[in-house]
Amino acid sequence: MAAEASANYSPIPTRDEENGANEGRGEAHEDVQNDVQNPPHDAETTNVPIIEISPPPSPPSPPTRVNTDNSDNISVAQTLSQSGTRPVEQPPNHKRYSNLSVWKERIYNSVAPSLHEIMELGYSDHSTSREYRHHKQRNRLLRLTIGEWINTLALCVGYFSILYAYSKKDTISVPQRRVFNALTTGVSLLLGVNLAASLRSYAKLLRWRMLAACYRPLETFDLVMGCDSLMNVIKLLWKAQNQKRKFLPSRTQILCVLWLLVHLAVTILVGIIGLNYNLDTSADYVLTQKGSTSIVDLNSLSTGDYSADLAAVQQWGIRGEVTTPLDQGYDVEEQQSYYSSFEGHTRYYFQDQNADDPDRVIISSRYIESLASCQDYTVSRGQYGNLSYIIYNNGKKDVNQSLPATPGPGGLLFISKLNPTCGDRCVEFHTFQAATSPDSNDNGDGDEDEDEDNFDGDLDDGGVGTYFICNNTVPQVQDDYNKLTSEYLTEDMVGRMLAGAIGWSDNPPTADGKEEYAVYTNSSEMSFPEALGPGDVADLISSFTMGAISFMDNSPAMYRKTVISKEQPIAAQVLNVTWRYAGTILAVIPFIHFCTLVAVILWANKAIIKDDSHLAIAKAYHTLLRELGDRGCLLRGDEIVSVLGNPPVAYGWQASGEYDRAMHVDVFHNLTTRTEKPFAEGWYDGNGKTNGITTSTGTANNTGLRGSFGQRYRDVDAADYF
Known part of the structure; x- marks a missing residue:
């Protein structure tokens, strides 16, 4: 491979060779011009006009690069000192850039962590050199990941707001319940998708740092490259075993377990949010719709037997003593209760x-x-x-009233008129x-004075009786709306x-059938421990009816x-939320996401992060896979690993003497070629020679497989060094 690579470069010609070559090209050019300007004439072509044809331009000579013996021994200090030197730029093109395209390019540059240079208008689009800076990549990582965390925070706040808003509703109707279910389901799905996408993108960032940590078998290397898939993480957990200590986990296995636990934690937390709130049937409120409604039929009190009906109404009133009168300012009426002014007006x-x-x-x-x-x-x-x-005094005279x-x-006697004159x-x-009798109510002179103040009666014998003339009206049923x-x-x-x-009872009518009476002794259910005033008796009559x-x-x-x-009543639902757990979960999810974000930024930034596109990753594998040549186009991944012999490989960088000392990143499988130091800042392009640095004589340095490095090659394993 080294010989093939060296064949692509030609030595720099000397001045004499350049002159000779130029003279040769000049003579050839003159011959071509003479042939074109003085073509052979034929008698048959004398009338054809002569067209001058310009000779084709000379093909550009291939670029020449200098390879010296010293180019193989470039130190990191030299590289860093010259990292500010910009590669030779090609002439700027004349393409016009609009302000919109410039802003689009800047926005894209600010969020793409793998873009290691901000393109400028005067720089050629075809340049292959890119500049790497730690702080620029860290800032891009922060801008890329902080948006996903903000999405998580916004979704958790939105989830909390939905639960809070619906928990404050007195009733939740069927349409509202459907909207609530749609909102919570949608937010849960978005939250789960956002967390999964975030962890997937974090894995794509972390893998470059893991691949650069040490040499590892190609099979394990490929699993780390695809660690954004949980299936590959599980495979990596099995493959990356500790070769030295069989019963202890390797660092790679520990990281795999931690990564799976993070996925499991966020998935469980999102799922159990729904277990901390319930839509229960409201015990205090109902909803209404049009339908069959059951109402009390007061007209059924009249059965045709008037005396029996009156006695039945009185019995309903006695049983109604268990009802509770409510103040008229009370908000909601309760069952077996009514509103009362406590002065004779009840409603x-x-x-x-629901029928x-x-x-x-x-x-x-x-x-x-x-x-x-x-x-x-x-x-x-x-x-x-x-x-x-x-005998009572009506204000004008004493009246003798028979009972x-x-x-x-202490008893109370009600006489009801069957033929009233106060209304229908x-x-x-x-x-x-x-x-009450003097014996049971004699508490001394002080009590007599108090009774005298209250009733203005003659208390010679210690008691006062009161006669009341009352009336009670029950108007027709009315409706507020x-x-x-x-x-x-x-x-x-x-x-x-x-x-x-x-005033009704089962006693026979008196006064020639014009009156009925009812007696309530002081020992009955309706006892009266003290003397009553006119307002008290009016309230007693009205409350008895309404009860x-x-x-x-x-x-x-x-x-x-x-x-x-x-207004047919139907069941209403209310949202009950266990805020102690639901609120804690919605706060823990963004916290876990933020901690993962910080760990990714701090750890992944120690290596150059390449683009996630298949082309960029294929470029990283190019040097390693070109050993296959044109063979193996349909091989599976495990078959490629088998053909290559599962060599130990690592992602790293290498100093280069070519292309104005631009450095190079690649997948290395020779322990002597990768620089065993953190990624240096500067310009990266490289010459693609990773299997031994090519010298000026075109030979490859393969001594890395022998000596101490050879011993390290036999002992190295991803489980031991990571």
Whole structure:
């Protein structure tokens, strides 16, 4: 090979040879001109015009290069000292460059780590020399890799933002759920693809440093060259065994394990993000759509037996005592609750159910109200509720009022008028609260003074009874937003039944069938530990009615009817995120990526990084593979390794005396040709002689296979030196 390479170069001719050659070429040129200008004339061609033909230009002579004996012994110090010398430039071409093309070229140069020279307008496009500088390549590596890390950071922040935004929603509808699933799936895929692409590009950068670290068998060298594939990394983990210590891993195997763990870590972290959030069914909110809705049918309270219906309404009210009155400023109504002013005005919003799924309940915009008011009068006789009559003063005179029953001390008697005069949906009440007995309520003079301040009564015997005249009205069902149809309305008779609920009972009517009464003793479920005012009694009447309606609406014993509504409740979903783990994972992924980025930049920059194109890599293998010549065009990679004998090879550089001392990078398989030092800064082009440096006599120096280097050749292995 050395002989073939030397045949391509000719010695520099002496001055005499140049003159002789020029004279010879001059005589030949004159002969050609004479032959062209004085062609032989023929009688038949006398009328043909004579055309002068210029002689063809002389072919350019091949460039000559000087090979001296000293060119084989160039030191690194000499190379570095002359690294600033620029190779002889060819004459600039006259191609015009636009500002846009210049900026495009500069942008490309700034992000391509393998481009070791920024092209200039005055420099020839056909120059093969490139300049290598550590800091320039490091800056390009940073610009190349930082963009991928920024993508990872942006995707993690976007993932976090999606989870945070949807976790703050009270309900997530079906379309919103589909958008959420699409966003999270898309971000997860992009994050996984970006991380895989980043690690793949990092492997392409790291391989040149690994290949330059030491000599290794060609089979292992080829696996390192393709280490961007995880399959090749696994093969390399098996092939790069420690030849000296069978039971200890080699450095190459350790790096392979670390690289596989990084891939596994980022893949698992991206995958388990989805395990830290769930779309659960909301227990507090529902969504609505048009469909079959189940609503309470208050008209079903009227069965035709009026007395029995009134007693049933009172029983609903007693069971409704378990309901909870809410202040009117309360945000959301709960089940078995209603709004109250605590002065006689209550409101209940109906809670509709999904006809197919009773567990799906929605608070509708339909409501029903109860409006009660009372006037109080002081009882002067019979105030303890142990007489069949009482005497109270109505502000003008004393009135003797007979009682259908005696409530007893501290008891409460409600008398409901069956024929009220206050309205179609109104009931009038006469209510008597008896005073507690002196024995059970005698706490001294101080208590008597306090009762006197509160009720302005005559406390000679220690108790005060109060007589109230009240009325309660239950208006028609109303809606905050929609106009109601007849299927949502209630009958007036049902309204009266609900308005007088606290005064109905299963006792027979009195006063010639015009009144009904109900007695609530102080020991019953409705106990009254203290004297009541008119507002308290009005609130008691209104709350009793609204408690009955609220309990009916949430009781399976109450009849319901199905209507077609635009507000059919359906299940709503809510996003629950375990932020302790999800947030940690989304922070760890960019951290791992950044640490890998820094390690790649610091370690890979110690070698010249070539372009990833197949042409550039083929150029790196050219010197090694030209030993095959024209043979083996269909050989597989393992067959090429077998034909070449699996020699130890390494990626490195070599000082050269040719082309104005431009250095050379190549794949070396001779231990004496590669410079065993870090890559030197300067201009690189080279002469392509890597299997022994060619001397001026055309012989190859192959002493590297003998002596101490030969011993190293036998012992060298990638597993031992890397």
